[in-house]
Amino acid sequence: MRPDYRPDIDGLRTVSVLSVIFYHYGLGRFTGGFVGVDVFFVISGYLITSIIYREMEQDRFSILAFYDRRFRRILPATLLAIIGTGIVGYFVLLPKDFAGFGESAVYASFGFANFFFLWNTGGYFDSAADLMPLLHTWSLAVEEQFYFVWPLLLLLVFRFSSGSRTAVVATLALIIAVSLGASILIVERNQQVAFYMLHTRAWELAIGALLVFVPAIRHRLAAEALAVLGLALIAYGVFALTSRSPFPGLNALYPCVGAALLIWPTAQRTMVARALSLRPMVFIGLISFSLYLWHWPILVLYRLYGIGDMPGTYEKVALILLSILLATISLYAVENPIRRRRFGHHVTIPAGLSAAAVVAVCGYGIVAMAGIPSRLDPDVRYYASFLDFDTPNRRDPACFITSESAREGLSFESDRCLAITADKPNVLVIGDSHANHYVASLRQLYPGINFAQATASGCQPTIKPVGSKRCTNLMNDVFQKYVPGMDFDAVIVSARWNNHGIKKLRKSVKALKRHVAKVIVLGPTIEYRHELARLLAKSKMTGRDLMRESRRYEAKAKTQRAVERALSGTSATLVSVLDAVCPRKKCQVLTPEGAPLQWDYGHFTTSGATYALQKMKLPLPTTSSNLASSALH
The missing domain is CATH 3.40.50.1110 (SGNH hydrolase)
Structure with missing residues (x-):
């Protein structure tokens, strides 16, 4: 395990992913659980920037090596979830729904799902979006687009400023100001654009990135107070916001600032950090990426096997446990083995793009064949038409x-x-x-x-x-x-x-x-x-x-x-x-x-x-x- 590994960040991942799951499954009063995605954004901005900047300081940063790591981290689990959804969908989805899945799979395979759902839904909170199996991949698309742009921009700033931390911080401050300003303005005029697009979400990842350059909090009482405040801000977002709240905009500050306060380095571990570092919290955090990938299509496919109604409480719990099982299998059987194997970027990147292309072609094939109606009983096809x-x-x-x-x-x-x-x-x-x-x-x-x-x-x-x-x-x-x-x-x-x-x-x-x-x-x-x-x-x-x-x-x-x-x-x-x-x-x-x-x-x-x-x-x-x-x- 790396000496700079922070188990509390994995625990924070658990808070974010469970908030999203409980919101999607309608368990408890997690009316704003969707803000868990914003917590993910802050975490990602911090971790990715810390790796990139450290390598730049050591003069060993490589764009291709960075993309190699991202491909190995994101693509296997994502493509596996898309393929698994497609296989089950073949048996349970009606042609129109299956064709919609196929089209979204094309976009999701290459990291553009946010554009698909911007163009094809009345918004994230629209009732029609509730039954789209790959809706949740919009957030992965935002992150992937950030991963493509940010290393190049950071490298340019680093090179032209001779490694000046001040220049990097100024760049991040500008991104935060412009992107947050755009989010505040656009959310009132077009919430769909504000919700799905990188330019209105970049500030959330940039806040995480900014934490790489802040000094550690050395005063114990201040660290404890800020950690409690951070947890309270996230809790406010999770329990006080609703689908009717203007979002992201100013309301996204609650989870983002809260996450930033919890991630902010401290000289000593706080009580909140210790709680987040408990083994169950860390375990869920370790599988959080795959858990996020699986929980939504499992729920949607179960609903679409019937007529779209939400399942009962016991069924919801069973579906969540199934999601945890699949996420655990994905982590240990797919993600970890691929991440540990060093094939070299000359292999990983072409192989990753080829795999994404194959999945996208399959998705396009489903669309071209109008959802493959021939797989269904003639009466079912007739009614579904x-x-x-x-x-x-x-x-x-x-x-x-x-x-x-x-x-x-x-x-x-x-x-x-x-x-x-x-x-x-x-x-x-x-x-x-x-x-x-x-x-x-x-x-x-x-x-x-x-x-x-x-x-x-x-x-x-x-x-x-x-x-x-x-x-x-x-x-x-x-x-x-x-x-x-x-x-x-x-x-x-x-x-x-x-x-x-x-x-x-x-x-x-x-x-x-x-x-x-x-x-x-x-x-x-x-x-x-x-x-x-x-x-x-x-x-x-x-x-x-x-x-x-x-x-x-x-x-x-x-x-x-x-x-x-x-x-x-x-x-x-x-x-x-x-x-x-x-x-x-x-x-x-x-x-x-x-x-x-x-x-x-x-x-x-x-x-x-x-x-x-x-x-x-x-x-x-x-x-x-x-x-x-x-x-x-």
């Missing part, structure tokens, strides 16, 4: 305005979407995505009616709506301009009704009735806690009736009753979607042709909407007011 149902070509982006429409610069085309015909009844459909999913089927079922459309995601179809501006602007125009100024024979109002919309529904219907003869309000439909397509596919794989376990009938029935009360006494016609698809509380999940009625938690497929509308028998007009007016004259 509906998970990709909501593609842009299934909706009119100019008549259904979404966040994607806004990003693409598209706006509502009133001339086309609200076109009136003189030879047919004209019916306007307004609402959110739960109105849009009926439009294609309405046109198919009622070719003798002209259906206009004004739909947008992000608010309720009521007067003075609250929500996304793209939606509220459109709904205000519907009530103030389009309906009063155009000759519609009826209006169909549909939405994923919530309390805010229901409270304004009565007044909204009365406003519509001043200008149209008939207002038809569609009630809520049945919803599931997970995508119905996934439930059907997983039910086929596991033999369980997962639809019954995930169905939210009572909640939707309660909403239905609230809509009924809101419309009581008005002349609007309420049509129960719930009764149409769930007669006598027995919910239909497939159309007569065998297609899923809904593709996600509640949106209809086209055939599902057709089936539901046939059951609803809407009281639509058979004669246009334009035609009636012409007949009178």
Whole structure:
């Protein structure tokens, strides 16, 4: 063991990795356990810089030798975890999930996972990211990018300053100031970028690096006090912060400064350092890298074997123990043997890059083969194919305005979407995505009616709506301009009704009735806690009736009753979607042709909407007011 080895740092690794694990597994009140990654960053910055600078002072630093060590330290365990995840995923993941894994594996193999998750998630705390098996590799990517840049920059500063420690410290201070400033500014504007990117995280690694150049604390009482303060700051981050806290930014100072105070060299070991140096703490610290690598995909794969629900407490403990077992095997059977073998950088680097390339090619192959659906039962493949149902070509982006429409610069085309015909009844459909999913089927079922459309995601179809501006602007125009100024024979109002919309529904219907003869309000439909397509596919794989376990009938029935009360006494016609698809509380999940009625938690497929509308028998007009007016004259 090296004479400069510090067991307390391995103990600090244990604190950081267990914080992350308990946060991910939802054990205890570790609401900010994700800050364990920030503690890792500080540790890494300190250890890597201490090695590099010592070698530079001894005039024996080699960039290639440094990369050789990094390759042997990081790649074997990382690639092993990716490969293991892929093997298990082959048997348990649906094609869409497996293809997503394959794409993330390409990026993770070469240390760019942070870019993949920046581009493909709504953020680290987004619910969709919770079921991505390689999500945690974003932090490895940040470290690897730092390892690529920092030695080169440190070498330049060292050479041009003739080894001046002051120049190195000044460089680190500048990195900390600029990167922390960027983190504080960007986290308010774009938390995803601030969370995933090196330029907003570099200051955390630089704080660790700065500790290499600070003098040791010699006063015993000061050392003890600072160690306790450091532990308290980390504990505050772990237990007080939440996924809703702006992060990183200023909130990342708690774990980073706390870790720095614990790592700060002291003339004598503190009580906290002794506690961190206990053998169980050191052991977990030694396997912490592999434990971090394994704990997340094990949890995600277990969840995706079912329908995505979090496991129970006993299952969580069992999964953590399995993670510890795999991490221990990885350390002693893979990591240590490879780290101890000195092949030389002329072997290690090409071999490492080749191994990463092979894994990346395999990942790309999974993507190219669309998740290899042929490995699954035909019925499973068929149901799972509906998970990709909501593609842009299934909706009119100019008549259904979404966040994607806004990003693409598209706006509502009133001339086309609200076109009136003189030879047919004209019916306007307004609402959110739960109105849009009926439009294609309405046109198919009622070719003798002209259906206009004004739909947008992000608010309720009521007067003075609250929500996304793209939606509220459109709904205000519907009530103030389009309906009063155009000759519609009826209006169909549909939405994923919530309390805010229901409270304004009565007044909204009365406003519509001043200008149209008939207002038809569609009630809520049945919803599931997970995508119905996934439930059907997983039910086929596991033999369980997962639809019954995930169905939210009572909640939707309660909403239905609230809509009924809101419309009581008005002349609007309420049509129960719930009764149409769930007669006598027995919910239909497939159309007569065998297609899923809904593709996600509640949106209809086209055939599902057709089936539901046939059951609803809407009281639509058979004669246009334009035609009636012409007949009178």
